[in-house]
Amino acid sequence: MSQLRFTKDHEWIRVDGVTATVGITTYAQGQLGDIVFVEVPAKGKALKAGGEAAVVESVKAASEVYAPASGEVTEGNAALPNAPETVNKDPQGAGWFFKMALSNPAELNGLMDQAAYDSYVASLGA
Amino acid sequence: MADPAAADLKTTPLHALHVSLGAKMVPFAGYSMPVQYPLGVLKEHLHTRAQAGLFDVSHMGQADLTGDDVAAALEELIPGDLKALAAGRIRYSTLLTEAGGIIDDLMVTRPAEPGSEKRLFLVVNAACKEGDFDHIVRRLGSRVQLKRHEDRALLALQGPAAAGVLTRFVPACAAMPFMSSRVDSFALPGGAKIEVRLFRSGYTGEDGYEISIPADKAEAVAKALLAQAEVQPIGLGARDSLRLEAGLCLYGSDIDINTTPIEANLSWIISKRRKLEGGFPGAGKIIEQINTGTERLRVGIKPLGRAPARAHTEILDELGDNIGEITSGGFGPSVNGPVAMGYVKTAFASPGTQVQLVVRGQAMPAEVVALPFAPHRYFKTKP
Structure with a gap:
């Protein structure tokens, strides 16, 4: 069973056992607008929960993508740097940023599930 | 999120139209302004270069400056040649400090209409307009009278289809030279005619017009233009990427009080006569920079x-x-x-x-x- 969790910074993390896939949410890409540049982390990069993991830039501004949990990058999405618009088209599918091996799966307990995230987004009033 | 309109922001005469079009409104220079419409910045930008975009730039400052020697007087504040500015023509220039720093960049038009020989029409940046107008009045005193046009909106119609579109409402606009201005009437679809001041100028690098309109008629004019198949509303986001690609300066970013026109690679705004005669703020420094570099x-x-x-x-x-x-x-x-x-x-x-x-x-x-x-x-x- 995979498990989908969300951060307040609008990253999503889909967990299958001890490996996880990370991206930004549909809401986040909508707020950013047209995405024109993505930088994904290299395999082997150590990530700390809440630390900078990737970069996404829209026509408007540059934003950091933070690691929802601690661990090590197992793969960056090599398709994104040459097709950053994929993040707008399919943010929670083909527009994933990186996969990681979790070092402390218990950290996920501090994240929101879909229902909690939906009401969080609703509370932002946009 | 807080409603920008609630935060003591001014609105333009097109505010209701922006909201009805689904614009994302943001604070800009004290105004609630559309940064983008549902099309999005990228497509708005490309649409303007392919067809035509309509921009609300009513936040900018419009004013008439009149006086017996109005051109000579304003030449004391800017390095542009206004005495040689022909009737119906526009000049891009800068207000300067005594140190040659740029207070603002602006468009100066010498109206062609009979009886406007002692008048110049100014368009300045929104964020600078209070300071600019104070500066002009303080420095030129009783030699000039400044009348702000807070009762006028300003639209920009930009792109390769702009002339074809505007011709449907103002037939004479197609022949206007670049950097010229005329007063004409805009024929609304219902038959009503609105007096407008047209400028063949803009901030995108494309052909196009800026259109000064009485505030209470702005929405009717904007709606008539937006009803044309070639025209999309364009927000401040694409306005910025369009002007950047066109290499045009944004005041407060690329030029400011600490940059001179020569450092800003705007030497072309200083005419041969002004370079020889000086007589503008910072002339000594600026002429030296022209001769010896920066x-x-x-x-x-x-x-x-x-x-x-x-x-x-x-x-x-x-x-x-x-x-x-x-x-x-x-x-x-x-x-x-x-x-x-x-x-x-x-x-x-x-x-x-x-x-x-x-x-x-x-x-x-x-x-x-x-x-x-x-x-x-x-x-x-x-x-």
Whole structure:
């Protein structure tokens, strides 16, 4: 069973056992607008929960993508740097940023599930 | 999120129209302004270069300046040749400090209508308008009278289809030369005629017009233009990427009180006569800079990778020594890649010079390039 969790910074993390896939949410890409540049982390990069993991830039501004949990990058999405618009088209599918091996799966307990995230987004009033 | 309209922001006469079109409104220069419409910045930008975009720039300051020697008087504050400015023509210039710094950039028009021989029409930046108008009145005193047009909206219709579209409402507009202005009537679909002042000018590098309209008629004019198949509403986001690709300066970013027109590579705004005679603020310094050069120059910068370099990015030479700073940068939709401009030490200002940009702590390769990034396509009168 995979498990989908969300951060307040609008990253999503889909967990299958001890490996996880990370991206930004549909809401986040909508707020950013047209995405024109993505930088994904290299395999082997150590990530700390809440630390900078990737970069996404829209026509408007540059934003950091933070690691929802601690661990090590197992793969960056090599398709994104040459097709950053994929993040707008399919943010929670083909527009994933990186996969990681979790070092402390218990950290996920501090994240929101879909229902909690939906009401969080609703509370932002946009 | 807080409603920008509630935060003591001023609104333009088109505010209700922007909201009804689904615009995302943001605070800008004390106004609630549309940064983008549902089309989005990227498509708005490309649409303007392909067809025509309609921009609300009513936040900008419009004013009439009158006086018996109005051209000579204003020449004491700017380096442009206003005495030689023909009736019906527009001049781009800058208000200057005594140190040659730029207080604001502005458009000065000499109206062609009979009886306006002692009048100039000014358009200045929204964020600077209070200061600009105070400065002009304080410095020129009783020699001039300044009448602000707070009762007028300003629209810009820009793009290769702009002339074809506007001709349907103002037939005479197609023949207007670039940087000319005329008063004409805009025929609304219902038959009503609105008196408008047209300028064949803009801030996108494309052919197009700016249209000054009585505030209470602005929405009718905007709706008539938006009803044309070629026209989309365009927000401030695309306005910025369009002007950046066109190599045009944004006041407060690329030029300000600490830059002179010569450092900003705007030497062309100082005419031969003004260069010989001086008589404008900072003339001594500026004329010396024309003759002997400046320590730094505004140039185009093309990042060679895909990462955009934003304003305040540090510029290094190939050895890693600091040579300047980016003042505007982002993604250029028509270029389909990052574009920027900034100031570099003059020794590094030649196109083709290899430089480095410090983006997120890493030095990225870039090149000094000639501006503009997107070729200007202004209207040229047939010989």
